Amino acid sequence: MLGNEVLLQAQNLRIVYKNSTIIDDINFYVDKGEIFSIVGESGSGKTLTGLSIINLLPDYFSIDGKLIFKGENILNFSLSQIQKIRGKHISCIFQDPMVSLNPVIKVGYQVAEMFIYHYKLPKKEAMEKTNKIFNELKIAHIINNYPHQLSGGMRQRVMIAMAIACEPELIIADEPTTALDVTVQEEILDLLYYLVKEKGRAMILITHDMNILGEYADRVMVMYAGRIMEMGHVEEIFKHPLHPYTKALLDCLPAEGKKIEGIPGHVPNIKNLPHGCVFYPRCKYKSKECSLEPPCLREVSPGHLIRCFLH
DSSP: OOSSSEEEEEEEEEEEETTEEEEEEEEEEEETTOEEEEEOOTTSSHHHHHHHHTTOSOTTEEEEEEEEETTEEGGGOOHHHHHHHBTTTEEEEOSOHHHHSOTTSOHHHHHHHHHHHHHOOOHHHHHHHHHHHHHHTTOGGGTTOOGGGSOHHHHHHHHHHHHHTTOOSEEEEESTTTTSOHHHHHHHHHHHHHHHHTTTOEEEEEESOHHHHHHHOSEEEEEETTEEEEEEEHHHHHHSOOSHHHHHHHHTSOOTTOOOOOOSSOOOOTTSOOSSOTTGGGOTTOOHHHHHSOOOOEEEETTEEEOOTTO
16 A cells, blocks of 8 residues: 555445446555556446445445445445535546536636535635635636636646645546647646645546556556456556456557557447456457356455456
């Protein structure tokens, strides 16, 4: 463990949708000061896992297991208890700021509302604190703008300002740079890295981009069809990937003179998962055993876990 203090721990997390188990047997921890990444293709369950932490899933999803945050199982919290945590102790940054930002309210006041709601501050004092944050993020000049007047990068900086306003211990960043150009992506990720490492926070970085986690994450959890395929320290995963799915994701990374081959097939429908290993139909190393029963997640070296019969 990096920070010697576990901030969040998921134990046997399971999410059910219309009698179908779409997330199963999810166990992980996030240390204080750590960037923990969840990676996988679209449909792998990484976003659902992130949303479950702050109970943002619709009512037709049911969640079992435990989510221990600062020693308490927040899955047992009432809606009012969760609302007190959101933004103040655990905050989120989503892929599309335009969905999260109110189009008819100036962005500065939208951030100030965090102080008004959580700390009951008067508007003037809340705006003073907001101005301080905007100055820190070097976006003070847009404090009186509306979301539609800003670029995608600036809107995402506003979301970051909102996420850090109450100095939360944990930030959940779900594909925070997907819609941005490469230069702005790097600026946003550098900013998030600084806000975690220099300010003593922790972050769950959800992404489909292996390049991003290679640059910024400490540990990674590779998900496929709602299951953990592999988990470990980023350096170990990149140097010694063990699961065929992890290897396939890394093989998709561009390199000079390298022919990039996609992973054949598609992520299975959650209502019709294959028998045995969920990756079996797409795996080039598959054997008969893989189709008979699902492999268990096991530790092959300290901190390195894999769900595969090959190891």
